Amino acid sequence: MSNTNTNTNNDSSDIDKAAAQADSQKIAENLEETKEVNKPESLSEEEQTPFIEDDLRTDK
Secondary structure, three states: OHHHHHHHHHHHHHHHHHHHHOOHHHHHHHOOOOOOOOOOOOOOOOOOOOOOOHHHOOOO
């Protein structure tokens, strides 16, 4: 049971460290609504691989 308390203390310490290292300007930049989120990112040729080979598909 004391182990749970130790983990809780470590978690709050990690949270404190993250909060201390947070860059408010970077956070504000990430929250700007000028980013295009409706358009999918283009994939590289290597990333454009089918999950199922076309000759095995039964839905075509």
